[in-house]
Amino acid sequence: MEFAPRFLVPVVCSFIAALFFSIPAECLLAHPGAQNSAYNSAGPDDAFQRALIALKENRLDAALEELTTAEREHPADARIRNFRGIVLVRSGRSSEAAAEYKEAIRLDPRMEDAYRNLGFLEWTEHRLDSAREALERAVELSPDDAFAHYYLGRVQLDAQRYEQAFLELKRSGVEWPSDPEFLIAAATGYLSLGQHDEARKTLLRLATLSLSTAESMHVASLLLVVHENDTAIHLIRKLNDPNARDHAPWTQFDLGLAYLLAGNYKAAVDQGHLITDVPRSVEAAPAWSLIGIAYARLDEVEPAVNALRRAAALAPGQEEHWLNLTHELMELSRYADAISATHEGLVSNPRSYALHLRLGAANLSARHYDEAERVFRDLVAAGDPLPTSYIGLAQVLLRTDRAEEAVTELAAARQKLGPNFLISYFQGLSLDRAGKRLEAISAFQDALQLNPGSAEAHLGLGKTELALGRASDATAELEEALRLSPDNVQARRLLTQAYHKAGDAKGAAKSAGSTAEAPPAAEVDLLGDFLLPQWQAPPEHAKQ
Numbered sequence: 396m397e398f399a400p401r402f403l404v405p406v407v408c409s410f411i412a413a414l415f416f417s418i419p420a421e422c423l424l425a426h427p428g429a430q431n432s433a434y435n436s437a438g439p440d441d442a443f444q445r446a447l448i449a450l451k452e453n454r455l456d457a458a459l460e461e462l463t464t465a466e467r468e469h470p471a472d473a474r475i476r477n478f479r480g481i482v483l484v485r486s487g488r489s490s491e492a493a494a495e496y497k498e499a500i501r502l503d504p505r506m507e508d509a510y511r512n513l514g515f516l517e518w519t520e521h522r523l524d525s526a527r528e529a530l531e532r533a534v535e536l537s538p539d540d541a542f543a544h545y546y547l548g549r550v551q552l553d554a555q556r557y558e559q560a561f562l563e564l565k566r567s568g569v570e571w572p573s574d575p576e577f578l579i580a581a582a583t584g585y586l587s588l589g590q591h592d593e594a595r596k597t598l599l600r601l602a603t604l605s606l607s608t609a610e611s612m613h614v615a616s617l618l619l620v621v622h623e624n625d626t627a628i629h630l631i632r633k634l635n636d637p638n639a640r641d642h643a644p645w646t647q648f649d650l651g652l653a654y655l656l657a658g659n660y661k662a663a664v665d666q667g668h669l670i671t672d673v674p675r676s677v678e679a680a681p682a683w684s685l686i687g688i689a690y691a692r693l694d695e696v697e698p699a700v701n702a703l704r705r706a707a708a709l710a711p712g713q714e715e716h717w718l719n720l721t722h723e724l725m726e727l728s729r730y731a732d733a734i735s736a737t738h739e740g741l742v743s744n745p746r747s748y749a750l751h752l753r754l755g756a757a758n759l760s761a762r763h764y765d766e767a768e769r770v771f772r773d774l775v776a777a778g779d780p781l782p783t784s785y786i787g788l789a790q791v792l793l794r795t796d797r798a799e800e801a802v803t804e805l806a807a808a809r810q811k812l813g814p815n816f817l818i819s820y821f822q823g824l825s826l827d828r829a830g831k832r833l834e835a836i837s838a839f840q841d842a843l844q845l846n847p848g849s850a851e852a853h854l855g856l857g858k859t860e861l862a863l864g865r866a867s868d869a870t871a872e873l874e875e876a877l878r879l880s881p882d883n884v885q886a887r888r889l890l891t892q893a894y895h896k897a898g899d900a901k902g903a904a905k906s907a908g909s910t911a912e913a914p915p916a917a918e919v920d921l922l923g924d925f926l927l928p929q930w931q932a933p934p935e936h937a938k939q
Contacts, residue, residue, distance in 0.1 A: 442468065443475060450482060458482045473503035480512055492516055507536040511543045518550050526550045534563075545569040549577070557584035575601060575610045582617055595621045602626050608634060608933045612649055616930055624657035634933075645931035648678045651685050652928060655692075663689040671705075680710035681928040684719055688925050691723050699723055707736070711743040714750055715926040721753050722925055730761035748774070755787050759794075767791050775804075782808055782815050789821045798828035816845040816852075823855050827862075835859045850880035858889055866897040 446461035462479045469475060480495035496513035499506055514529030527550050533543035548563030561584065564571070571577070578601050585594035598621060601614045611630050618627035631653050635646040651666030663685060670682035687702030703720040710716055717740030724733035737754045744750055755770035768791045774784035785808035792801035802825045809818050819842035826835035839856035843849065857872030873890040877883060894900075 443472075443478075446478065446482075450478070450485075455482055455486050459486070471502055473499040473506050473509065476502065477506065477509045477512065480509070480516075484512075484516060489516060489520060505536055507533050507540060507543070510536065511540065511546070514543070514550070515546050518546055518553070521553070523550055523554045527554070541567045541569055552577075552580050552584060555584070555587070557588050560584060561588075573600075573604055575604055575606055575614075578604075579610065579613055579617070582614075586617065586620060591621050595623060598623065599626065602630060606630075612930055612933065615649070615653060619653060619656045624653075624659075628653050628657065645678065645933060648682060648685070648928075648931045651682065652930060655685055655689050655927070658692075660689040660692045664693075678931060680706045680713065680716060681931075683709065684716055684928050687719065687723070688927065691726075691925070696727060700727075704736075707740065711740070714740060714744045714747045715928075717744070718749055718753060719925050721757065725757060725760060728760075730757055733757040734761065734763075748779075752783060752787070755784070759787065759791060762794075764791050764795050768795075775808075780812070782812055782817050785812075786817050786821055789825060793825060793828060798825050801825040802829055802831075814841070814845060816842050816849070819845060820849070820852050820855065823852070823859070827855065827859050832859050832863050836863075848879060850876045850883060850886070853879065854883065854886050854889070857886070857893070861889060861893050861896070864896070866893050869893040870897060870899075 442461045442465040446458045446465060449455075449458035449461060459479065459482045462475055462482060465472070466475045466479065476495045476499035480492040480499065483489070483492035483495060493513060493516055496509045496516065499509035500513070503509070510529045510533035514526045514533060517523075517526035517529060527547065530543050530547040530550060533540060534547060537543065544563050545567035548560050548567060551557075551560035551563060554560075561581075571581070578597055582594045582597040582601065585591070585597060594617070598614060598618050601610075602618070606614060611634055615627040615630040618624070618630070628650070631646065631650045635650050647666060647669050651663050651670070654660070654663035654666055667682045667686040667689070670676050670678050671686070673679075676682070683702050683706035687699045687706060690699035690702055693699075700720070700723055703716070703723055707716040707720050717736060721733045721736050721740070724730075724736060734754065734757045737750055737757055740750050741747065741754070751770060751774060755767050755774070758764075758767035758770065768788065771784045771788035771791060775788060779785070785804060789801040789805055792798070792804065802822065805818055805822045805825060809815065809822070812818065819838050823835045823838035823842060826832070826838055836856060836859050839852055839859065842852040843856065846852065853872045853876035857869045857876060860869035860872060870890065870893040873886050873893055876886040877890060880886065
């Protein structure tokens with residue numbers, strides 16, 4: 396029994412690939428009429444050709460039976476094992492299919508189709524490493540295989556290897572499907588790479604598709620990142636049926652959060668009150684938090700504090716509400732209230748790292764240095780894996796004229812945690828304060844290697860260079876500090892001094908604007924801004 400001529404097999408393979416791959420068939424069939432003649436010319440006694448015809452007609456059991464016969468007659472033919480894999484996949488027998496593809500590859504290590512099919516199968520099973528390995532071998536064997544490039548791109552996208560993903564998808568030339576899950580992943584990838592224009596295009600395309608409830612919320616949140624606020628709010632409003640408000644409080648909350656992120660703070664307050672006005676609403680605590688943050692953005696002090704207190708009282712076991720309350724109190728320089736609220740929060744959250752850190756920061760700001768030092772040392776002794784408590788401790792030591800001790804603590808932090816911008820920056824400050832200016836210069840330079848865009852580090856380096864009489868080097872650093880932070884009064888004053896020392900009267904006159912004494916280099920906010928409430932997920936029955 397003889398097989399059909401080999402030149403017919405690629406045409407038949409293309410047809411089977413069109414059945415197997417979930418991308419447009421016109422991308423796969425270069426000659427859509429040719430495969431029909433291949434089937435029409437198949438010999439009735441040829442098991443392999445009968446299998447292909449059965450597969451075309453979706454008679455999977457018959458196709459598998461014929462391929463089994465063909466495999467017995469031709470055990471070394473890799474094509475038979477490859478097609479057995481295709482039939483088994485379509486029959487839902489994925490593990491057996493993978494074994495067939497691997498056997499095809501063993502029989503013919505240059506069989507690109509088998510690598511591609513194995514890679515696709517492994518991708519659908521979310522075994523990304525093995526999928527990538529198989530598909531990379533497929534494109535190596537056949538650099539023009541659009542499908543191998545496309546699915547390699549999909550694998551890389553799922554693995555969040557975004558640069559490689561977009562490169563492979565572009566190489567494939569395959570038009571992207573209107574698949575929300577895929578497009579959401581692509582938009583996320585573009586955002587990760589800082590390609591906001593491409594992310595915006597993808598998200599605006601998504602906004603035109605039929606999306607599930609969960610997908611609508613995800614797309615809306617990403618639209619806010621690229622400042623397509625109106626489109627995001629429109630998506631959420633479509634879910635927020637006014638006639639069913641009591642039944643879908645999560646949509647009300649997400650709409651309020653969208654208003655907050657879009658900068659429409661008044662609307663965020665109003666939307667939050669729609670939730671808090673409902674008795675025993677499970678979203679009441681995050682809604683009060685949302686209201687409080689919106690009031691804070693509007694500079695309405697007492698309403699902000701009161702709302703944030705309500706949130707903490709309703710959900711005392713959730714540290715973020717206490718952190719938001721104490722953040723606002725510290726912004727208002729109400730340090731005693733911040734310390735008291737932090738202690739309240741720690742009663743319900745005694746193991747909260749963030750609240751202990753906030754306690755240290757509040758005591759530092761209140762100039763309660765002994766208490767702040769105790770808190771920060773406790774965190775360091777507990778093995779803080781972050782530099783934050785070390786930086787807090789260094790700030791206490793610098794304020795209490797113990798620069799040498801700060802140097803020692805920061806050196807220990809660097810040894811434990813490795814290179815870190817904040818550690819190097821504060822090492823520079825501490826060494827300069829301790830009079831070890833050459834070592835301070837080295838520390839500031841280390842900091843700038845880790846974060847070249849830090850105006851504070853350029854300022855620290857320039858100030859230290861100036862103190863050593865290196866006017867030219869100081870000028871360069873202080874000019875860069877001003878470029879990065881044009882309103883930095885201290886940098887401008889020091890730059891004027893550097894020009895004078897360098898004998899550059901013209902430069903000094905140009906730079907001498909306001910030379911008022913500036914405060915010391917800005918200290919680090921140990922916890923950052925408000926912790927925004929999380930998007931509320933739809934109930935399970937609403938996700939589709």
